[in-house]
Amino acid sequence: MRKIKNYYTLTEEQEERFNILVKEKEVLITKGLYKVKIPKILHREFYTFGLEGLLVSFLILEDGGIEACDFDKFALTVIKRKLIDEIRRRNKDKSVPIDFFDNTLIHSCNNDKDILEIDLNSYLTTVLTEQELAFLDDFKKTQDIKKTSKNLGLSLSTCYRLFKRIKEIYIMFLFKRA
Helix, strand or coil, X not given: CEEECCCEEECHHHHHHHHHHHHHHHHHHHHHHHHCCCCHHXXXXXXXXXXXXXHHHHHHHHHCCCCHHHHHHHHHHHHHHHHHHHHHHHHHHCCCCCCHHXXXXXXXXXXXXXXXXXXXXXXXXXXXXXXXXXXXXXHHHHCCHHHHHHHHCCCHHHHHHHHHHHHHHHHHHHHHHC
16 A cells, blocks of 8 residues: 555555546546636646545545546546645745736736737737738738738738738637627
8 A cells, every 4th residue: 555645545456546547537637727727837736736636536436425427527626626725725825826927917017908918919929820920010010911011022912811810810809808
């Protein structure tokens, strides 16, 4: 028998079954990280707490506390609970504020327009291709599709197509925020 974190004791057979379960249900941990809105840069750090939630769920399943058909929902709930508990513990100790980036954004902006612009630029860099970004940057300077076409060496039809796509992405962003 091996002890894990001084709380859970597993037999060799249970450890083997749990390792197989982790490979099959790893997506539940990732889903829990996203559901609790853990920033992507902290996913590795919080993964162990999700793993602990999966272990607790596994032990309850082994003990007969839940049915196998209910395992996924139950495990996701336990994983989210473990993640939330860790967030609360960290915020209580003031070690690493989970909303560091949100706080920085709010304090560095003077008004809602600045925040919206920062959100929009961040969204655009993740959604647009390099060509679309280059077109948008040049178009912001020239405010003329023909000049942008000439500056980038693109055909006028390509520039109109890029303009239309970027406009659609702007509209999607605005509706998503509403």
